[in-house]
Amino acid sequence: MPTSADHPVVTRFAPSPTGYLHIGGGRTALFNWLYARGRGGKFLLRIEDTDRERSTPEATAAILRGLTWLGLDWDGDVVSQFERRDRHAEVAHQMLARGTAYKCFSTQEEIAAFRAEEEAAGRYPVFLSPWRDADPAAHPEAPYVIRMKAPRNGETVIDDKVQGQVVIRNETLDDMIVLRSDDTPTYMLAVVVDDHDMGVTHVIRGDDHLNNAARQQMVYDAMGWEVPVWAHIPLIHGPDGKKLSKRHGATGVEEYQAMGYPAAGMRNYLTRLGWAQGDAEIFTTEEAMRMFDLAGIGRAPARLDFKKLENTCGHHMAMTDDAALLHELVAYMAAAGRPPLTDTQTALMKKALPFLKKSAKTFPELIDKASFLLIDRPIAADAQAAGSLDTVSRGILKSLTPRLQSASWTKDALEAILTQAAAENGLGFGKLAAPLRAAIAGRSVTPSVYDMMLVIGQDETVARLKDASE
RNA sequence: GGCCCGUUCGUCUAUCGGUUAGGACACCAGGUUUUCAACCUGGGAAGAGGGGUUCGACUCCCCUACGGGCUGCCA
Numbered sequence: 331m332p333t334s335a336d337h338p339v340v341t342r343f344a345p346s347p348t349g350y351l352h353i354g355g356g357r358t359a360l361f362n363w364l365y366a367r368g369r370g371g372k373f374l375l376r377i378e379d380t381d382r383e384r385s386t387p388e389a390t391a392a393i394l395r396g397l398t399w400l401g402l403d404w405d406g407d408v409v410s411q412f413e414r415r416d417r418h419a420e421v422a423h424q425m426l427a428r429g430t431a432y433k434c435f436s437t438q439e440e441i442a443a444f445r446a447e448e449e450a451a452g453r454y455p456v457f458l459s460p461w462r463d464a465d466p467a468a469h470p471e472a473p474y475v476i477r478m479k480a481p482r483n484g485e486t487v488i489d490d491k492v493q494g495q496v497v498i499r500n501e502t503l504d505d506m507i508v509l510r511s512d513d514t515p516t517y518m519l520a521v522v523v524d525d526h527d528m529g530v531t532h533v534i535r536g537d538d539h540l541n542n543a544a545r546q547q548m549v550y551d552a553m554g555w556e557v558p559v560w561a562h563i564p565l566i567h568g569p570d571g572k573k574l575s576k577r578h579g580a581t582g583v584e585e586y587q588a589m590g591y592p593a594a595g596m597r598n599y600l601t602r603l604g605w606a607q608g609d610a611e612i613f614t615t616e617e618a619m620r621m622f623d624l625a626g627i628g629r630a631p632a633r634l635d636f637k638k639l640e641n642t643c644g645h646h647m648a649m650t651d652d653a654a655l656l657h658e659l660v661a662y663m664a665a666a667g668r669p670p671l672t673d674t675q676t677a678l679m680k681k682a683l684p685f686l687k688k689s690a691k692t693f694p695e696l697i698d699k700a701s702f703l704l705i706d707r708p709i710a711a712d713a714q715a716a717g718s719l720d721t722v723s724r725g726i727l728k729s730l731t732p733r734l735q736s737a738s739w740t741k742d743a744l745e746a747i748l749t750q751a752a753a754e755n756g757l758g759f760g761k762l763a764a765p766l767r768a769a770i771a772g773r774s775v776t777p778s779v780y781d782m783m784l785v786i787g788q789d790e791t792v793a794r795l796k797d798a799s800e
Numbered sequence: 801g802g803c804c805c806g807u808u809c810g811u812c813u814a815u816c817g818g819u820u821a822g823g824a825c826a827c828c829a830g831g832u833u834u835u836c837a838a839c840c841u842g843g844g845a846a847g848a849g850g851g852g853u854u855c856g857a858c859u860c861c862c863c864u865a866c867g868g869g870c871u872g873c874c875a
Contacts, residue, residue, distance in 0.1 A: 510873040763834040
């Protein structure tokens with residue numbers, strides 16, 4: 331059996347535009363992208379929009395947005411399967427000419443009746459068309475479909491890089507329809523024709539297509555085309571092990587974007603979900619491209635684990651360089667409908683990012699930790715922070731302001747001043763830190779007081795302490 | 801119903817006949833500390849069940865159970 335293993339790699343992602351980009355679809359796209367990009371190959375995108383009833387341009391746009399956010403870029407133009415319908419019909423007629431397909435005049439009613447009858451009798455309904463070997467001279471003037479003339483005996487072997495050799499007995503497969511009575515192609519024909527014409531060498535897709543692969547391989551054989559390398563990956567399940575659905579929470583890629591997970595962390599997590607290479611856990615996208623292979627893909631469905639997702643994203647927050655992180659933060663804020671950062675806030679954020687990013691896992695968390703630099707005087711203290719601003723504390727803050735005013739604004743100098751002030755008042759530094767937090771950030775939970783003071787600067791710090799001490 | 805796929809700590813997984821079954825997340829305990837985190841150290845935690853094959857099975861085969869997929873003029 332020929333494979334395309336020796337050619338330059340061409341993979342594709344082929345979603346049907348009937349909704350948003352599902353997280354499982356996102357991972358399938360990621361695997362295809364990683365595989366191609368890691369081998370200098372091409373990653374193509376095709377929209378399977380032959381079902382005119384269910385396909386919408388909005389869904390296509392949503393899928394493209396999701397892929398773009400995930401950072402998965404595709405080569406060339408997006409292919410519309412629907413627009414290739416003439417080519418599909420052409421191939422169907424070539425099959426007719428080659429004798430590997432035939433016209434079937436059975437009506438849908440006849441077939442439905444047959445199925446109902448078989449099922450009632452407790453049998454497996456494999457519809458065998460009476461037209462398979464009919465004399466063309468006996469063909470009526472009536473609408474017909476074109477059916478593949480599938481082998482009736484023997485078996486079809488799918489050599490799958492993930493599932494191994496899968497053997498399907500041909501007698502369990504019926505003669506699938508390749509061209510409908512309205513001359514539109516069915517999925518089974520369209521995928522094969524498109525994958526062939528687009529030069530796809532590796533088909534990496536959900537294992538819900540595993541059985542289909544047998545039928546599709548028959549089309550390749552019927553046309554004398556080279557069969558691609560198959561890799562059917564397991565679907566993603568919800569935390570309870572059931573098929574991932576809406577009741578598990580977020581299923582759309584864009585929902586994860588809205589929750590503020592960084593795209594690089596999302597890619598890392600998704601790559602590790604169902605794929606592994608040794609003990610590698612946290613890696614950059616470049617490393618993932620180098621490491622990713624088909625052999626490392628697991629055969630069992632994986633469950634989504636939000637805790638691990640968060641942890642992975644936390645690592646990536648810390649790993650990302652400040653400029654790129656700021657860029658992504660700004661994009662997140664815009665997408666989340668938050669007001670954009672002012673120039674001043676941007677400048678402060680740049681100074682704060684080096685320490686903020688070390689502990690944040692998501693953008694909302696990052697923004698929350700940055701709250702001290704986003705607010706303006708006078709600072710409104712929340713209930714708990716206000717509680718630490720008692721008379722004594724305010725007195726201490728008041729005595730502190732002149733000293734801070736004349737201090738050199740370095741961490742060492744500030745540390746010396748604050749430690750000394752705490753000692754003078756017979757307090758541990760912890761006791762002094764609370765009112766400082768309240769004065770500077772209006773909160774009881776904040777980043778390090780030194781870090782905050784260094785970011786907002788001397789004048790602003792003194793002003794906030796003065797405000798709080800009055 | 802039939803066919804196909806799957807099943808290692810709670811979760812993601814390593815192991816490709818011989819290991820005290822490893823790592824990560826989560827969890828628990830301790831440490832560090834200026835709050836929350838982060839960070840450091842330690843700990844508990846797994847081969848679905850039953851048969852084979854083999855000197856030896858998580859690993860190979862069979863059965864059962866459970867989960868998933870396909871069984872459309874949907875993709």
